[in-house]
Amino acid sequence: MNYAQFLTMQQELGVLAVFLIVFLFDTFCGKNSRSAVTPLAIVCFAAVTIYGFFCTGTGEAFGGMYVTSPVISCIKSILNLGALIVLIQAVPWINSEEGSVRRGEFYELLFVTLFGMYLMISARHFLLFIIGLESASLPLAAMVAFNKNKYESHEAAVKYMFTAIFSSAILMMGLSFVYALSNGSLYFADLAESIALGSNSVLLVTAIAFVIAGFGFKLSLVPFHLWTADVYQGAPTTVTSYLSVISKGSAAFAFLVVLAQVFGAVYSDIWEWMMYALIIATITIGNLFAIRQRNMKRFMAFSSVSQAGYIMLGIVAANVLGMTSMIFYILVYIFSNLGVFGVIQAIENKTGYVSMDDYRGLHKTNPWLSFAMTLAVFSLAGIPPFAGFFSKILIFTGATESGSVALYVLVLIALINTIISLYYYLLVVKAMWISPEEPVVPAFRSACTERFGLWICCAGIIFLGLISCIYGWIYGVSEIAATEGFFALLG
Amino acid sequence: MNLTMLMYLIPSLIMFACGVYGFITRKNLIAILISLELMLNSVDLNFVIFNRFLFPGQLEGMFFTLFAIGIAAAETALAIAIVINIYRSIKKIDVSEITKMKF
Amino acid sequence: MDLTLPILILAIPITMFLILGLFGMKMSHKLAGILGILGMGTTMVLAYTVAFDYFFSGNSLFISGSERLQHTVFDVTWLQFSPRLVVNFGFLLDPICAMMLVVITTISFFVHLYSWGYMEGEKGFQRFYAFLSLFSFSMLGLVVATNIFQMYIFWELVGVSSYLLIGFYYKTPSAVSASKKAFIVTRFADLGMLIGILVLSFYMPTFNFIELTAPGQPQAVLASTGGATFLGGSVLTWALVLIFTGGMGKSAMLPLHIWLPDAMEGPTPVSALIHAATMVVAGVYLVARMFPLYLMEYQALDFITFIGAITALYAAVVACTQVDIKRVLAFSTISQIAFMMVSLGVARPEIHEGLGYMASMFHLFTHAMFKALLFLGAGALIHAVHSNDYTAMGGLRKYMPITHWTFLIGCLAIAGIYPFSGFFSKDEMLSAMYGYSTFWGVWMTFVAGLTAFYMFRLYYLIFWWDENPHYKHHRPHDAPWQMSLPLIILAAVSCVAGFIPFGELITWNGEPYHIHIEWVKVAIPSLCTAVVAILLATVMYRKKNSLPDKAAAIWPGLWRAAHHRFYWDEIYMFITHKIIFNVICSSIAWFDRHIIDGTMDAFAKVTQKTSYTIRGMQSGSIQTYVWWYLMGAVALAAITCWAIL
Amino acid sequence: MILQNILIWFVIIPLIMLAGLALCKKMTQIRTVMVVCSVALLAIAGWLCVDFLAQRAAGNTAEMLYTGNWMWYAPLNIKLSVGVDGISVLMLMLSAVIVFAGTIASWKISPLPRNFFLWFALLSMGVFGFFITIDIFTMFMFYEVALIPMYLLIGVWGTGRKEYSAMKLTLMLMGGSAFLMLGLLGIYWHSGPSADGAAHTWNILEIAHNGAIEKGWQYFLFPMTFVGFGVLGAMFPFHTWSPDGHACAPTAVSMLHAGVLMKLGGYGCFRIAIYLLPQAANDLAWIFIILTGISIVYGAFSACVQTDLKYINAYSSVSHCGMVLFAILMLNTTAMTGAIMQMLSHGLMTALFFALIGMIYGRTHTRDIRKMGGLMQIMPYLGVCYMIAGFASLGLPGLSGFVAEMTIFFGSFQNADLFHRIFVIAATCSIVITAVYILRVVGKLLLGPVFDDHHRQLTDATWWERLSTITLIVCIAAIGCFPNWINETIQHSFLPIIENLKAAI
């Protein structure tokens, strides 16, 4: 029994500590000081976030069940950063009548999900992985249902919860097959070994398909994405933004880990093609649905579906560049998406408008919000000089490295889809800047935390791409992972 | 006659199929949740069967099931909370009523 | 040779253009007019000096033995297409160039002077002088061109100045459309020329005239193409014919003549300058300039002859039926230029030592003088009665004596009556034609007769016939001195120009040619024809009578057709408007909007439609979601299994 | 130090412009910033021009001058590489002139002048950046930077069906760049090693000198890149964004777009598609010769029946820009030189056209030539300028269009086979059709009697309009009268490309 091993899990412990602090404070403080939970949570979490950047060690604990490495710390830090922005942007909402009742619970649940995601990323054993995954999704369902007075919030929670359980059933069914193909161990390393030794069978294919489907739920890959739109629309906007970036980002990385470290040996035999199909379907269907949407949150849901497809390109690339680009993409995606959600939230909190039609002429009343929104959607659409351009082009570069024609075709399809996505992103811009009608949203001054959050997002959008050292840093840690054999199975 | 792995897997798969069928056809949210229980149970059973017949000397599947039961319990509890919640909101738990957000 | 004069000859007009064009609006009419006239006068003096120098100084640069040389005064690189193909901007002095300098500056100067009276008080007076200067510059640049590309450049500039001048009265729609027509038709012709130059320059990698016409060059071309032919003609023939197409356009040869009659919408001095004396002979000048090349390919020369002869007859016939006096003169110009073309076409070294060439140039010179005279006279008439139609005139000889007499001299000269200048040049041309083939000789003699007929028809209808009743309200009178002076001087020149020993100065190969008139074989018959024609005209038109109507009634179809200029305009209208515009352009535009653009829009529509169609997937019911979920997973597995196992 | 490279300033000045505009409040401040910066651009472009020629005259024969390399994304060996040859210098000059003229022409832009100039400055930054870079990554980046502000510029400040047009323009151009991007990725991965030892390079010069791209891949990549750039060059059948887009764009944007942005297409075509993929260029040029040949004639014919001034001009641009691509595909020095001259010429004269159309539209509030007439009497200055632009467009000697077209024709005719000949002759026919539609417009719009008596009250050009147009006219005439120095500069710059092509055969 070596409990000192827990100390390897510095980031997890940090989040857990914040969770506990908030939990204890919320439980035991008096009624009057309840509102201090917000600054407490933010400050503590900011500290953890900063601390996270210094956790760069490589480590293994519990017999290889848990690992950490620079790249894992890196993705966790990125997620921390995103979660921090979410927290900052959430302040006005959480202080509102709506949220203040369960302020403490909100932070507690959020930190637990974050903890779950970290486990998911660091897990090298499927049991731990499943627990992480469930910790990441179950409390989220409670968060989705947070808007007591809004029916949509409940409906969203039902949809999220039921689909989540279904997907975990499917995933675990897949895992049971994986188990059948193993040598009795659910450790990734052992599984990879036995899969590499075994031959392709229906069981293996089915297992992989079901595992991918399980991830498909978290990542909203088509056709496992159908919950996304309803949940994004119904959930409180803060939760939606959290769901769309942090949850997705962590799942993407975990997916890469599972595919590369467990199923790496059958990359070109099995899952490469599955991923092609899914990526094409995801990007295309996501885009096709997005062009009709008028509700901003629903719109962003489909946008995030198609963005997930682009993120997946980094996985099929299955190399250092792909991994780096994927992490970078997630980072940029966090900033861009949170920029959009920040604006949506600011407007929704003040006025209750969420429809794109209500954004008409926004620049006349709220020029800075319009500006931030424009930057964010341009970044999402991949327009230079904003960060989204770099993340897209880098992920495409990574995807084409192997030089196979199929990947070129895949990238071409993805590229053509960027045009459709540009179309609907421009619809937002059009609503804000071009529509001649009188503005619906009155002029208002948004809360300073919201503004601060938006400033951070805008700064990220502008500078993440132009300043290449961030990419360089990610590349560095990815390369370390690669030298440690991250892609060894892929050959 | 030997009791082989397949013989044990068959009820498990039937359970899973029933779960799927129930999820897709039932209207009552609780009935759907029951169907989900069937599916989760079938998965648990699978793990145990595989463990017993393939790796009798090891315990991974058994432990997985052990934890999975715990997870399933948590899931169910939370799901029921949500169902009650929606019941309080619209006084119904008919899944065909819960389709306000679509397209 | 001193560079100052040649450079000034080009620089003064363009400077005038810039000064008048940029600052003219701020000047008074008088100042602008004086500036223009002074500028042109100076240019004229300079041009005379240069020409005199060239012909008579005996400078060894210009003459070696008896042979007159081509002298490149300067030649600077303007644009280098490739190391082999270089466009230069230069000044080539040779006999025809010197002559053209004289003709252009003289006529231009008189037109400048004349316009001072004619355009008095017109709005845009300064603009008019600016355009005149631009035109003079372009025309001078054209004639001094050292290479075919320079010529092409100025060719285009001449076209545009012509456009501007025809459209001078830009408020009148007819002037606008006439200018447009002139530009487009000549532009179309220039396309041919451009292609010709392209072909030529590909096989002979030079633009320079001296190099192009140097002995041995054409043979080199023919050798390099390996005798390649296209539709029966050699490469060189095609190049030359295409280049000649440009000349056809500018010189209003059939079938590209249609712009010239319409161009009479411009102010009359312009017609005199551009559409009688200078620009329209550019085609002739072009052929003359490249004559040694044309001599290599008789097919091309035959083509020129043929086109010229047909045009000459056609224009003469049409001229007999026109009402507008300027149109009559226009058709007469076409006919006369066609004469020059035919003369060039029949010029062969072996036939009277290339007489046709000399004769053509001679006629160019004399025609410029008397045709300018006629046009300026017509201008005076129009100035007096404010109408272009002879129906508004008649019996004017009493009111406008100066105009009457000078006009008569012009008519006699063009009719080829001895001793007016037209006789001499026409006689030389006819002898060249007879020397080539009797058929063309007779043909052209007949045309000469027609010329005399229609000119005198015009003369009588204007000055005799019947006095127009309007004169009582508005008594016509002779023009002011600025207008009369040019008339008188030009008339004087027309009288004596025939005695210039032209053959000594200008021949195709620079060797002098001694003019002698073939009285018996050529001169007498043509003189007789002219006299008969004049008599006929006298009978028919001297007094008001019904003979013309009767004559018209003999061949009513022919008369009507001739009156409508043989429906050329209608045919062109049909082709351009009905076919090109309505069928080709409109259908292309339709195709673009509906098919090409439609396809692009269809991509968008299909996307939208698909988006709408598949929305059922997102039905809002969890059960559908899960169904898709499960089926997706199953399908993923099944398809992969099917594909790889 | 990166700032010591003069080329970088072409990007920095627009950035200063952006920053300055962000701080401005009043219209006068905005104008000051814009004028100062655009004059500064003009000045450094002019200085660059002079210095470049001086260096060349001094015998500096390097392919690119003022080169600089700064590592950017080290893992992918992405560098910001800058450098210019004669062509880029001229294109920079052109851009500077048009940015200046466009700025002046939008003196009274409304509404939201600040936002207008913000996007305008971003657009200029893209354009300048595109011309100074010699690596395909940053080139592509600047290319896209230049594209996207168009959407807002047209959408917000445009007229007519602006929303539709702006969307169409943006989507089609982005569609092109999708193909382009794939092509560039392919080029990168097959580029061969970089000078500093990395396995792949984005640097154009290095790729060209490596010559490592296999033939099969060239066949795949050439159409991608050529079509990608060709869309921006309004190549048939991908040109339909142009009429709608131009018709709806505000004056300065039309100027900049038709004047400079469309040149990005042609520039990219030879700098990337042809220079880097010479074998495919040789073998596949015929396909695009057919398409561009169609563009030339088709655009001209379409222009003949349009009634909207901007549509006429847009189709005319299709025709003229088709000529650019057409000439580039002729793959010889003369024709390609002509293509560049045509770019310059078309850039200037189209900018002039659009400026004038904007000015006329600002007065008459219609662009339908059937509803106007006799404007020459009312606004003689604008009328004369319009005629000059028209003459430049139809190729009048002494103005730039003539020189360019002639160089193209004479160059193109050097290809002696029948296929090329037929298309060259078809292309030459366009000069007649051009004359037809130009004169048609001039006749209907400017000449003749005044159509609408309300127009009689209109005023002639204001001082800023005069300044803007005169700038352009002077450039047009300067190129038209003294083309040879430009010609030589361009020809010299084409040597490496031609050598690469020859080596490929």
Place this chain on the structure above:
Amino acid sequence: MESIGNIILYFVVAVIIAVFSAMAVTTRKILRAATYLLFVLLGTAVVYFQLGYEFLGAVQIAVYAGGILVLFVFSILLTQHPADPASVLANHRKFVGGLAAVCAVALLGVAVCKFPLIDGMSLTEAVSIGDLNMKQIGHFLLSSEKFGYLLPFEAISVLLLACIIGGIAIARNK
């Protein structure tokens, strides 16, 4: 050779599981569905016992039958009148559901049947190899070595805590 008792037990349990699963998802009375589910869960527990995982069977009965099912019954009673039968299902709904179930089970069936070790060991052999007692289970559960489950054990406690908080958050009104 299995003992007869085992064989009979297997068949009884298999039939119970299959039949009650089917009935649980087809009955129109929701309370009955819950009861049938109980039988299925108990049947599963019996299988665990038969496979030699007594501890697991006990957990199954305790957690599922004892905990979850009670939760179900409560919620059913809370949300509707127990006697109300659900409305009759539309045929297409049955078809769609049936199709999905058949497809899924067909895929899984094929996958399982083609599995090479499917007929490997008989129950008796298998049970005889793996013999475990509670002490071992406890040891593994708290071991931090390989095949020790300390970390999942701790992690799931966080998960359960979060679910409690979540449940409270959802249920709490003011």
